[in-house]
Amino acid sequence: MSSDKLMKLSLSLNGSSKVIVEFGMGDGRLLKKFVEKGSDIKLKTNITTPTYVGIELDRKQFEVAEGHLKINENVILLNASFEEVLPMFPDGTIDQILDVLPDPEFIDKPNQKRWQSFYETVYSKLKTGGLLRLVTEITNDLLEPIEDEAYYNWVNWLSGVFRSIGFTIRDCIDRAPHEYSTRCLTQFMGDPERIRIVTLDLVKGHHEL
Ligand SMILES: C[S@@+](CC[C@H](N)C(=O)[O-])C[C@H]1O[C@@H](n2cnc3c(N)ncnc32)[C@H](O)[C@@H]1O
Numbered sequence: 696m697s698s699d700k701l702m703k704l705s706l707s708l709n710g711s712s713k714v715i716v717e718f719g720m721g722d723g724r725l726l727k728k729f730v731e732k733g734s735d736i737k738l739k740t741n742i743t744t745p746t747y748v749g750i751e752l753d754r755k756q757f758e759v760a761e762g763h764l765k766i767n768e769n770v771i772l773l774n775a776s777f778e779e780v781l782p783m784f785p786d787g788t789i790d791q792i793l794d795v796l797p798d799p800e801f802i803d804k805p806n807q808k809r810w811q812s813f814y815e816t817v818y819s820k821l822k823t824g825g826l827l828r829l830v831t832e833i834t835n836d837l838l839e840p841i842e843d844e845a846y847y848n849w850v851n852w853l854s855g856v857f858r859s860i861g862f863t864i865r866d867c868i869d870r871a872p873h874e875y876s877t878r879c880l881t882q883f884m885g886d887p888e889r890i891r892i893v894t895l896d897l898v899k900g901h902h903e904l
Contacts, residue, residue, distance in 0.1 A: 696773060696775065696780070696783075700771055700773065703746075703771050704746075704748070704771055704783075707746035707769075707771075708784065708785065708788050710746075711743065712743055712744060712745050712746050712769070713735065713742055713743070713745040713746070713790040713791070714745065714746050714748065714788060714789050714790050714791075715729070715735060715736060715745045715746070715747050715748070715789075715790060715791045715792075715793070716747075716748045716749075716750065716789055716791070716792045716793070717736075717747070717748070717749045717750065717792075717793045717794075717795075718750055718777045718792065718793070718794045718797065719750070719751060719752070719777065719794065719795070719796075719797060719798070720749040720750065720751050720756075720760055720772075721751060721753075721756050721760070721795075721877060721878050721879065722756050722759040722760050722763070722877075722878055723749055723751070723756075723759065723760025723761075723763045723764050723772070724763065724876065724877060724878065725793075725795065725875060725876065725877050726747060726749045726760070726764060726770075727763045727764055728874075728876075729747060730747055730764060730767055730769075730770055733745075735790070735791055736791050736793045736826070736828050737826075737828075738874050744769055745769065745790070746769050746770075746771065747767075747769060747770045747771070748770075748771045748772075748773065748780075749764070749770065749771070749772045749773070750772075750773045750775060750776075750777045750780050751772075751773075751774060752774070752775065752776050752777075754774060757772065757774040760772060778813060781813075781816055781817065781820060782816065784820045785820075786819045786820060787819075787820070787821070787822050787823065788820060788822065789820050789821050789822065789825055790821075790822055790825050790826070791825060791826045791827075791828070792817060792820075792821065792825075792826070792827045792828070793828050794827065794828070794829045794830070794831075795830045795871075795875065795877055795879070795880065796830060796831060796832060796877070796879045796880065796883065797829075797831060801813065802829075802831050802853075804852075807856065811856060811860065814827075814857065814860055815860050818860050818861050818862065818899055821899040822899070823899055823900040824898065824899065824900055825898070825899045826865070826896060826897070826898055826899075827862065827896075827897040827898075827899075828894065828895070828896050828897070829857075829894070829895045829897060830871050830872070830875070830880075830892060830893075830894045831853070831892070831893060831895075832883055832890050832891065832892045832893075833845070833846060833849045833890075833891050833893075834889060834890050834891075838889050839889065840888040840889055841888070841889065841890075841891045846869075846891050849893075850867065850869075850893050853893070853895065854867065854895065857895065857897050861899065862897035862898060862899065863897070863898045863899075863900065864895060864896070864897060865896040865897065865898045866894070866895070866896035867893065867894070867895055867896070868893070868894045869891070869892070869893060870892055870893075870894065871884065871892050871894055872894055880892075
């Protein structure tokens with residue numbers, strides 16, 4: 696991370712503005728919407744201007760996002776892995792984290808051991824009352840329609856893992872938030888029977904934001 700970005704980050708962590716982080720922001724179109732509205736990830740606008748941190752590993756996607764967002768003072772964009780960036784935050788310093796359609800290695804069953812410890816770190820970096828919003832999907836290997844039973848079993852399993860980390864499930868909806876538009880959501884939502892989505896609002900502790 697460049698020294699000016701590090702400086703910006705540490706200033707925002709020591710200041711009074713909210714800190715909002717997006718993992719795997721892709722081309723940054725959703726982050727751009729928050730920045731333009733000055734909103735949080737729930738599109739709530741009556742807050743002091745937050746500091747937004749967008750993280751994306753893929754160089755090409757990152758450059759597109761940078762093109763959309765670079766002139767904004769309160770935005771820090773990092774072409775890096777969130778696994779490397781997250782430990783740089785002191786514990787209890789992030790207000791909200793958004794994770795829209797993480798890659799399977801960060802959410803699917805076979806990789807649980809790996810990603811569970813990553814989300815334990817996420818938990819420690821959030822402020823008490825802080826929100827992790829996870830939008831993720833289930834498909835099956837044969838790309839058949841996902842029946843309700845399989846869908847709800849999966850949601851229960853996923854919710855249980857996050858509860859075991861310490862999160863409270865504040866909200867669970869069986870789709871992506873209506874106000875969200877991303878490159879991958881547009882693709883995935885074209886096949887709602889085979890790709891079923893859940894949005895989990897996971898809060899650290901028991902407090903409302
Ligand atoms: C399925 S895409 C979703 C992108 C975007 N959120 C969307 O909805 O269009 C997953 C994204 O996560 C990024 N990614 C995967 N591993 C990452 C990591 N360790 N750190 C940062 N970004 C990562 C990928 O490059 C990709 O852009």
